[in-house]
Amino acid sequence: MFREFRKQVIEALSCEERFVRESDHADLAYTGAFKIAKERKEEKRSPQEVAEEILSNLALEIYDYIGSAEAVNGYINFNVSYEFLEDTIDLILDEDWNYGRLKLGGEALIEHTSANPDGPLHIGHIRNSIIGDTLARIFRKAGINVTTHYYVNDMGRQVALAVLGVRKYGLGDEKQEEKPDHAVAKAYIAINRDLEGDLSLDAEAERLMVEYEEGRGEVVEEFKRVVNAALEGITETLQMLNVEHDDYVWESQFIRNGYVDKVLKELEEKGLLVKDGAWKIDLSDLGYEKEVVVRRENGTTLYIARDIAYHLWKNQNFERSINVLGSDHKLYGRQLGDILKKLNLKPPEIVFFEFVSLPEGSMSTRRGKFISADELIQKVYEEAYEIIREREFSEKEKKEVAKAVAVGAIRYDFIKVAPEKPMVFDWKQALDFERQTASYIQYAHARACSIMRKAVEAGMPDLEFNPEICDEMERKLVVLLSKFSYIVERIVKELRPNVFADYVLDIAMTFNDFYKDHPVLKAESEYRMHRLAIVDATRVTLRNGLELLGIEPLEKM
RNA sequence: GGACCCGUAGCCUAGCAUGGAUAAGGCGGCAGCCUCCUAAGCUGCAGAUCGCGGGUUCAAAUCCCGCCGGGUCCGCCA
Numbered sequence: 001m002f003r004e005f006r007k008q009v010i011e012a013l014s015c016e017e018r019f020v021r022e023s024d025h026a027d028l029a030y031t032g033a034f035k036i037a038k039e040r041k042e043e044k045r046s047p048q049e050v051a052e053e054i055l056s057n058l059a060l061e062i063y064d065y066i067g068s069a070e071a072v073n074g075y076i077n078f079n080v081s082y083e084f085l086e087d088t089i090d091l092i093l094d095e096d097w098n099y100g101r102l103k104l105g106g107e108a109l110i111e112h113t114s115a116n117p118d119g120p121l122h123i124g125h126i127r128n129s130i131i132g133d134t135l136a137r138i139f140r141k142a143g144i145n146v147t148t149h150y151y152v153n154d155m156g157r158q159v160a161l162a163v164l165g166v167r168k169y170g171l172g173d174e175k176q177e178e179k180p181d182h183a184v185a186k187a188y189i190a191i192n193r194d195l196e197g198d199l200s201l202d203a204e205a206e207r208l209m210v211e212y213e214e215g216r217g218e219v220v221e222e223f224k225r226v227v228n229a230a231l232e233g234i235t236e237t238l239q240m241l242n243v244e245h246d247d248y249v250w251e252s253q254f255i256r257n258g259y260v261d262k263v264l265k266e267l268e269e270k271g272l273l274v275k276d277g278a279w280k281i282d283l284s285d286l287g288y289e290k291e292v293v294v295r296r297e298n299g300t301t302l303y304i305a306r307d308i309a310y311h312l313w314k315n316q317n318f319e320r321s322i323n324v325l326g327s328d329h330k331l332y333g334r335q336l337g338d339i340l341k342k343l344n345l346k347p348p349e350i351v352f353f354e355f356v357s358l359p360e361g362s363m364s365t366r367r368g369k370f371i372s373a374d375e376l377i378q379k380v381y382e383e384a385y386e387i388i389r390e391r392e393f394s395e396k397e398k399k400e401v402a403k404a405v406a407v408g409a410i411r412y413d414f415i416k417v418a419p420e421k422p423m424v425f426d427w428k429q430a431l432d433f434e435r436q437t438a439s440y441i442q443y444a445h446a447r448a449c450s451i452m453r454k455a456v457e458a459g460m461p462d463l464e465f466n467p468e469i470c471d472e473m474e475r476k477l478v479v480l481l482s483k484f485s486y487i488v489e490r491i492v493k494e495l496r497p498n499v500f501a502d503y504v505l506d507i508a509m510t511f512n513d514f515y516k517d518h519p520v521l522k523a524e525s526e527y528r529m530h531r532l533a534i535v536d537a538t539r540v541t542l543r544n545g546l547e548l549l550g551i552e553p554l555e556k557m
Numbered sequence: 558g559g560a561c562c563c564g565u566a567g568c569c570u571a572g573c574a575u576g577g578a579u580a581a582g583g584c585g586g587c588a589g590c591c592u593c594c595u596a597a598g599c600u601g602c603a604g605a606u607c608g609c610g611g612g613u614u615c616a617a618a619u620c621c622c623g624c625c626g627g628g629u630c631c632g633c634c635a
Contacts, residue, residue, distance in 0.1 A: 018575040031577055038615070047577095047615085073578055116635070156635050278633050289559080289631070296633040303635050330561060331630050354562065355628070362628085387597070405597085417570070422563060422628055429569070433597060435584050443597050451594050494574075502571065502582095509582080512598065521594050535594095557597075 001088045001482035003489065008063040009078050013054070026070075026077030027479055030054075033074050047074030080479060082467035088482040089465040092537040100484035100544050103143040104492065109314055110136045111348075112324040113238070113245070114151040117230035118162045119185030121237050122370035123425055124326070124356040124363055130414045130550070131353055132324040133243040134497040137548045142492045147318070150245040151310065154227045154252050155212065156303065158188070158366075160205040163226050165191030171229060179374065181233025184226060189368040206298070213255060213300045237373050241407055242550040251306045259309035260301055263343075264294065272342055281339060292335050304336060311340055311348060321348040322495070326355065327420075351495050353419035359426065376430065381406040383431045384439075388557070397556075404552035408438030411550050416501040438551050444508035444515075445546065448539035449555040451520055455532055458521065463536055464529035473518065474534055477510045481541045488548075504545035511538050 009028050010020050016032075023029035033051035040050075051071035060066050067081030092099045112132020115125040132148070139146045153159065165187030172183030195201050211219040231248065238244065254260050267273045267281065274280045279295035294305040314321045325333060330352055337347030355362060363370040385402035393401065413430065417423055433439050455461050470478065487503045490496075520531040543553040 016575090021575080021577095023578080024581095025578065029578085034577065034615075075578070153635060158635070280633090293633050298633080300633090302633070307635095326629090327562065328629055329635090332635085334561095352562085357628080384597095420562060421570085424569095426569085429584080432584075435569085437583090437597090439597055440583095443595080447595060447598085454594060496574090498571085505582085515594080516599055519594070557595085 001084065001091060002479070002484075002486040005065040005080050005084055005482070006486065008065050012058050012060060012063055012066065013076075023075070023077070025072070025075070027080050028078045030076040030078070031074075033071075033076065037074070048072075050074070051076050080482075082470075084482070085467040085470060085475065085478050086465060088478055089533050089537050092481060092540050093463065093533065096540055097544065099540055100488055100548075101141055101143060102485050102488060104489075105143055105145075106320060107145045107147075107318045108139055108320040108322060109147050109149060109318040110139065110322045110324070111149040111151055112136075113234075113243070114149075114153065115234065116153050116156060116158045116365075117181075117184070117227045117234070118158045118188045119230065119365045120179065120181040121234055121373040122363055122365065123373060123376055124370075126237075126241065126373045126376075126410070127353055127356050127414050127423070128324050128326065129238060129241065129243045130411050131351060131419055131497055133241075133550055134411075134415050134500070134548065135322065135324070135351070135491070135495065137550060138488055138491050138497065138500060141544075141548055142488050144320075144492070147247065148245045150248045152227065152231065152248050152250045153303070154223060154250050155209070155255070155306065156251075157205060157209065159223065159227060160208045160212070161191050161195070161201075162188040162230070163208060163222055164201065164205055165189075166226050167222075168194075171226070179233040179236065180229035181231075181237070182372070182374075184230045184233075185365060185368070189366065192366045210298060210300055212252070215256065237377070240377055241373070241411065242552075249310070251303075251310070254306045254309035254313070255301065259312060260305055263305065263309045263312055264301075266343055267294070267339075270342065272339075283335065283338060286338055288335065288338075292339065304332070304339075307336060308339060308343070311336070312343075312345060314348065315340075315345045321346070322351065323348045324351045324353065327352045328355070349495065351419055354422040356423045356425055359424060371425065376410060377406060379427075380409055380431060384409070384433065387433060393556075401554060401557050404554050405433070405439050405442065405557065408442055408546075408549075408551035409433065412438035412441075412501060415549060416498055416505075418496065418498045438546075438549070439557075441504055441508040441542065441546060442551065442554050442557060444511045445539060445542040445553050446555060446557045447515060448511065448535050448542065451535050452532070452539060453555075454521055460521075460525075460528065461532075462529050463533035464526075465533035465537075466526065466530045469527065469530055473514050474531075477507075477514050477534060477538065480507055480510055481537055484541055484544070500545070501549060504542065504549060507538065507542055507545065511542070514538075 006020065006028060010017055013030055019032035020028055020030055033047045033054060037045055037047040037050045048071060051074050055069055055071045055076050060069055065081055065084040066078055068079045070077050110132055113125060113129040115121055136146050136148050162184055169187045169190050172178045172186065208219065212223050272281050274282050274291065277297040278293050280291035280293050282291050292304060293302055295301050333350045340347045381402055384405040385398060388398050388401055487500055491500050518531055520528060520535055523531060546553040
């Protein structure tokens with residue numbers, strides 16, 4: 001709805017979009033008068049005079065969603081009309097689960113997580129998963145046909161080492177109920193420790209990589225066993241976090257299906273390949289210091305060769321391709337993009353996120369220095385359970401609520417921070433629910449549910465929104481609710497999912513504000529029905545918002 | 558050495574893309590609010606040289622340059 005209002009304002013002004021912005025002083029504000037006043041300096045008119053003149057020439061009557069417009073301090077402040085407020089509430093209640101949906105169309109591939117299958121996900125990996133999954137949910141809401149991929153790096157040196165580790169140390173004690181990804185990590189960490197004193201292991205790993213790339217049967221089976229074990233545990237963790245991938249795409253498939261050969265041939269035909277033992281791509285024309293090696297002297301390919309092949313495939317199947325990557329891949333991402341351009345392929349859009357580090361320094365799977373996502377989930381769950389231990393819920397309900405609150409807290413804590421900001425993980429903060437978190441939003445939603453439930457129980461479920469009795473607080477809330485699809489659209493464009501987290505929190509805060517001094521069920525009927533409509537619309541919007549954040553909208557907590 | 562990202566109250570963050578009207582939340586601190594729709598809530602107070610220095614502009618947290626601090630990258634690793 002807000003999108004329509006904005007469209008009307010821009011159209012009325014027939015100005016560039018950038019001069020119309022959200023403001024504390026109005027629903028939308030026009031800032032163009034400053035510029036115009038400056039451009040016509042010789043006329044010696046203040047921005048305020050210019051704003052007034054522009055305003056007097058606007059034919060606002062034809063725009064049903066513009067309620068008022070006023071020139072103040074050089075700005076033109078626009079506020080929405082009664083009709084806008086009424087249509088917003090009607091639309092929300094009418095569309096319900098569909099509220100906020102757009103019909104942007106198109107196909108998009110979102111690749112995220114893609115952690116090496118050499119151990120469990122740690123708290124750095126899930127920053128990736130949560131950003132990727134939230135983007136996927138928001139893209140789907142925008143009406144884009146989304147496919148999500150986990151790109152499995154089964155051909156890397158790490159995996160070869162993990163295989164070696166499993167050969168030597170086995171894959172955990174079958175009787176112990178250890179998650180398989182943790183078992184892989186154990187073997188991987190152990191072999192890395194051995195590697196420090198035994199250089200022959202290096203050669204052994206290299207031999208293994210050659211054999212795997214050549215596709216030797218028994219080696220392939222061995223790799224599969226290890227990778228699948230890691231993936232099994234990883235998938236379980238992701239499920240806990242409400243993250244799901246449509247497909248797991250194994251890197252090796254691009255060797256097996258000939259895409260890598262096709263790409264290498266294409267590179268050669270375009271004269272991009274330098275062969276001197278190893279095969280390299282020279283990008284010095286673009287200012288790169290070093291050549292990019294795509295094939296080793298021993299004939300095996302490097303990660304980037306398979307990745308170019310993967311992106312060739314992405315180009316063939318999707319209009320838009322988005323990768324979520326750690327910022328350590330920035331140079332790599334640029335190289336990949338530039339090589340793809342040389343092949344007349346469209347580079348992926350990449351969302352880079354900065355590292356999650358521990359107070360004592362950065363994490364490392366290899367050295368066993370990390371906090372696993374499983375451990376985080378478990379501890380946050382226990383903390384959440386502690387809070388509701390004494391409540392009048394059944395044991396089953398308590399567990400469900402604790403899980404929803406824990407997962408929500410984790411997802412929200414990660415998604416609310418802009419991807420480009422480095423994070424330092426802090427247990428105290430992660431376990432603290434007395435702060436702005438998902439539970440605050442879930443709580444606001446549960447409150448709205450509770451009011452609606454009680455209204456039905458009391459036999460007065462009728463809703464009748466009346467814009468004319470809307471006070472400032474209510475108006476503010478309704479306008480905020482109207483922005484849902486506007487925010488969705490922004491995120492699809494800007495790839496900044498943290499903005500959505502902020503938006504949903506804003507609704508919860510505004511609703512709590514409204515709640516404290518707007519009795520609903522005890523108000524006389526006209527106001528009761530009016531406020532009940534607002535409460536229900538807020539409930540729907542919060543629920544849909546939580547859904548896009550992958551957080552369960554609890555009805556009781 | 559070169560490149561990229563970050564630097565906003567004691568702490569964590571929003572705002573920076575597209576400069577604009579009093580820099581916004583939370584935690585922690587202090588003082589309050591449950592005979593009233595869920596107190597996982599709400600109110601008030603204290604707390605900011607927006608890292609530092611220049612510049613552009615009528616206007617800079619936001620744009621440009623330099624510096625400082627933290628992180629990352631510059632592999633025939635992924």
